[in-house]
Amino acid sequence: LGLKQNLQSxxxxxxxxxxxxxxxxxxxxxxxxxGIGGDPRLVDIGGVPNLLDPRFHDLSFxxxxxxxxxxxxxxxxxxxxxxxxxxxxxxxxGASAADANFVGCNGELMPAEAVxxxxxxxxxxxxxxxSFSATIKHDACHLQPYPxxxxxxxxxxxxxRGLSASRVLKITASGHRTASSFMIAVRTAVAAAxxxxxxxxGGVFTMQSxxxxxxxxxxxxxxxxxxxDEVNEWLRFFRFEGSEATFLTTTLTxxxxxxxxxxxxxxxxHFFNARRGIGGHYHNGFPAHDSAEKxxxxxxxxxxxxxxxxxxxxxxxxSRCSPTLQR
Numbered sequence: 001l002g003l004k005q006n007l008q009s010x011x012x013x014x015x016x017x018x019x020x021x022x023x024x025x026x027x028x029x030x031x032x033x034x035g036i037g038g039d040p041r042l043v044d045i046g047g048v049p050n051l052l053d054p055r056f057h058d059l060s061f062x063x064x065x066x067x068x069x070x071x072x073x074x075x076x077x078x079x080x081x082x083x084x085x086x087x088x089x090x091x092x093x094g095a096s097a098a099d100a101n102f103v104g105c106n107g108e109l110m111p112a113e114a115v116x117x118x119x120x121x122x123x124x125x126x127x128x129x130x131s132f133s134a135t136i137k138h139d140a141c142h143l144q145p146y147p148x149x150x151x152x153x154x155x156x157x158x159x160x161r162g163l164s165a166s167r168v169l170k171i172t173a174s175g176h177r178t179a180s181s182f183m184i185a186v187r188t189a190v191a192a193a194x195x196x197x198x199x200x201x202g203g204v205f206t207m208q209s210x211x212x213x214x215x216x217x218x219x220x221x222x223x224x225x226x227x228x229d230e231v232n233e234w235l236r237f238f239r240f241e242g243s244e245a246t247f248l249t250t251t252l253t254x255x256x257x258x259x260x261x262x263x264x265x266x267x268x269x270h271f272f273n274a275r276r277g278i279g280g281h282y283h284n285g286f287p288a289h290d291s292a293e294k295x296x297x298x299x300x301x302x303x304x305x306x307x308x309x310x311x312x313x314x315x316x317x318x319s320r321c322s323p324t325l326q327r
Contacts, residue, residue, distance in 0.1 A: 002192070002193040003016050003171075003189050003190060003193045004016040006188070006189035006190075006192045006193060007171070007173060007185060007186070007189045009177065010173070010176070010177055010178055010180050010185040010188075010189075011173040011174060011175055011176060011177060011185070012174065012175030012176075012177060013172075013173065013174045013175050014171070014172070014173050015170075015171070015172040015173075016169070016170070016171050016172075017169075017170050018167050018168070018169060018170070019167065019168065019170045020164070020165070020167065020168070021034075021035040021036060021037060021164050021166065021167075021168045021302055022302065023035075023164060024036070024164075024204060024302075027244075028206050028244045028245075028246060029204060029206070029246050030130055030246060030274065031091075031093065031112045031130055031204070031246070032091075032112060032113060032114040032128035032129060032130045033089060033091040033114040033128075033162035034162060034163070034164035035091070035162055035163050035164030035165070035166060035168075036091060036093070036158065036160050036162065036163075036166075036168065036202070036203050036204065036302065036304050037160060037161065037162075037163040037164070037165065037166020037167070037168065037304055038091075038160045038161025038162065038163035038166055039072060039075070039160060039161055039307055040158055040159070040160035040202060040304045040305070040306045040307060041070050041072060041158070041159050041160070041306055041307060041308045041309065041310060042156070042157070042158060042159075042200045042202055042250055042252065042306040042308070042309040042310070043066055043069070043070060043094075043155075043156070043157045043158075043159060043309070043310045043311075043312060044155075044156055044262070044264050044265055044309065044310070044311050044312070044314075045061055045066065045096070045151065045154060045155040045156070045157070045312045045313060046059065046061070046097075046152075046153045046154040046155065046312070046313055046314075046315050047154050047263060047265070047314060047315030047316050048154060048227060048315070049315040049316055050153035050154055050315045051097070051153060051154065051217075051225070051231075052224060052225045052226070052227060052231075053224050054220060054221070054222060054223070054224065056153055056315070057100055057106070057153065057220050058100060058101055059152065059153040060099040060100075060101060060102075060150040060151065060152055060153070061150060061151050061152075061155070061312065061313070062149055062150050063092055063111065063113055063115065063149050063150065063151065064115060064149060066092075066151075066157065066159070066312065067090050067092065067115055067159060069310055069312060070159050070308070070310055072090055072159055072160070072161070073090050073115070089114040089115055089116055089128070089162055090114070090115040090159060090160070090161065090162065091113075091114055091158075091159070091160050091161065091162030092111060092112070092113045092114075092115060092157055092158075092159050093111060093112045093113075093157065093158050093202070093203075093204065093248045094111055094155060094156050094157035094158055094202070094248055094249075094250055094268070094270075095108075095109075095110070095111075095155065095156055095248055095249070095250070095268040095269055095270035095281065096109045096111055096151040096152060096154060096155025096156065096157070096270075097109060097151065097152030097153050097154050097155065097217070098133040098135070098146065098151070098152050099148060099150045099151060099152045100152060100220070102146075102148045102150065103133050103135055103146075105135055105136075105219040105220075106135070106152075106217050106218065106219045106220045107133050107134055107135035107136075107152075107216070107217060108133065108134040108135075108216055108217060108270055108279065108280045108281055109131065109132075109133050109134075109146060109151055109152060109155070109270070110131060110132045110133070110134070110146075110246075110248055110270045110271065110272045110279055111131045111146075111151055111155070111157065111248075112129065112130045112131050112248065113128065113129050113130075113131060113149070114128040114129075114162060116128075129145075129146070129147060129149075131145070131146040131147075131148075132144065132145060132146055132272040132274065132279055133146040133279075134216050134272070134278075134279040134280045135216065136216055136217075136218045136219065136236055141216050141236075141238055141240075141277075141278055141279065141280060142277075143272060143273075143274065143277045143278055143279045153315075154315070155268075156250040156265050156268040157202075157250065158202030158203065158248075158250050158304075158306070160304065166304070168203065168302045168303060168304050169201070169203075169301075169302070169303045169304065169305070170300070170301065170302055171186060171205075171299070171300075171301040171303065172298070172299070172300050172301075173185075173298070173299045173301075174297060174298035174299070175297070176285055176297055179284055179285075180284060181267070181269075181282070181283060181284040181285075182205070182284070182285065182299045182301075183205075183249050183251055183267050183269050183282075184267055184284075186201070186251065186301070186303075187201075187251045187252075187253060187266065187267055190251075190253055191253040191254065194253065197253070197254075198252065198253055198254045198255065198256035199252070199253045199305060200250070200251070200252045200253075200305065200306035200309055201249075201250070201251050201252075201303045201304065201305055201306065202249065202250040202251070202303065202304060202306055203249060203301065203302050203303035203304055204246060204247060204248055204249070204301070204302055205247045205249065205299055205300060205301035205302065205303075206244070206245065206246060206247065206299070206300050206301075207242035207243055207244075207245060207247070207285075207297065207298065207299055208243060208298040208299075208300060209242070209243050209297060209298055210242045210243065210285050210297030210298065211239055211240065211241055211242055211285065211297075212239070212240045212241075212242040212245065212271065212282060212283075212284075212285065213237065213238075213239055213283045213284050213285070214237070214238050214239075214240055214271070214280040214281055214282055214283055215235040215236060215237045215238070215280055215281050215283065216235075216236050216238065216279075216280040216281070217235060217236070217281075218234065218235070218236050221234065237283075238278075238280065240273075240276070240278045240280075241273075241276060241278075242271075242285070242297070244273055244275065244276075245271045245272065245273040245276075245278070245279075246271060246272055246273070247269055247270070247271040247282060248269065248270055248271065249267075249268070249269040249270075249282075249301075249303075250265075250267070250268055250269075251266065251267045251268075252264055252265075252266050252267070252309070253266075254266070256309070261317075262311040262314060263311075263314055263315075263316035263317065264309065264311065269281070269282040270282060285297045
C-alpha cells in the first residue's frame with residue numbers, strides 16, 4: 001500500500017500487486033528464460049572509471065565467470081537435481097557495456113542469457129541468448145544480436161534460477177506527473193516505504209505506449225574524460241518509440257556497506273526492440289510538459305527483490321582489484 005501511494009506522486013494511475021511471473025520467452029519480452037525467480041542476486045561489475053580512462057577500454061568479463069562468483073549455479077545444481085529442466089539454467093539479465101573487442105567499438109549491451117548448469121561450468125559457454133548490442137553507425141543507433149558471452153568494462157546484472165513459478169512484484173503505472181525516470185521513481189518509492197534499509201530489485205518492464213529518452217555511447221575518446229559535463233556532451237541522445245520494447249533493469253535503494261565503500265550503482269536500465277532496431281541506455285519517458293503523450297505512457301514492470309549483492313572488480317578502488325585493473 002505504501003509503495004502504491006508513494007508512486008502516485010509521480011504517476012496519475014498506479015497499481016501494485018504480487019503475482020505470478022508471465023512467460024518472459026513470449027512477446028513482448030523475448031527473453032531466453034521463463035521467469036526471474038529463484039534466489040535472485042544482484043551483481044555490480046567494474047564501473048564508470050573504466051569508461052573514463054582509455055587504459056581500461058578493452059576490459060571484458062565472462063558472464064560464466066560472473067555467475068560462478070555468485071555460486072548460484074552450484075547451489076542450484078545441488079538443490080534442484082538434473083531431472084528438472086525448468087530449473088536447469090541460470091537466468092542473467094541487466095545493463096552493461098558491450099565488449100569492444102567483439103563489436104569493434106564502444107557500445108551499450110542488453111545482456112539476456114540462460115546459462116546451462118546441468119554440467120556447470122563445462123556447458124556454461126553454450127547458453128541460450130537473446131542479447132543485443134547498440135552502437136553508433138552513420139550517426140544513428142545500430143542494434144544487432146550479440147552472440148558473445150562477455151560484457152564490457154561495466155555492468156549491473158540480475159542473476160537468478162529463472163523460475164516462472166516464483167512470485168514477482170508487478171507495478172503498472174501511467175500518466176507521468178513529472179519527467180522522472182520510471183525506475184528512479186520506483187527506487188524512490190521503495191526507499192520511502194523501507195527507510196534505512198538497502199533494498200535491491202531487478203527485473204524487466206515494458207512500455208505499452210509512449211516514447212523513451214535514451215543514449216547510446218559513441219566510440220571511445222582517446223583521452224581521459226571527466227565524469228559530468230564532458231561525458232554528457234559526448235553521449236549520443238535519442239528519442240525512441242517505447243512501445244513493445246523490453247527494458248532490463250536493476251536498482252538499489254542505498255549502498256548497504258559502510259561509507260558506501262563498494263561504490264554500488266543505484267540504478268541501471270537498458271532496453272531493446274528488435275523489430276524497430278533500437279536500443280540503449282534508458283533515461284526517462286519524456287518531458288513532463290509533453291501533454292500530448294502524458295496520458296498514454298504506460299509501464300508494466302515485473303520485479304524481484306534480491307537476496308544478495310556481489311561486487312566484482314570495483315573500478316573506483318583499484319587497490320582491491322586484480323592486477324589487470326591496476327595498470
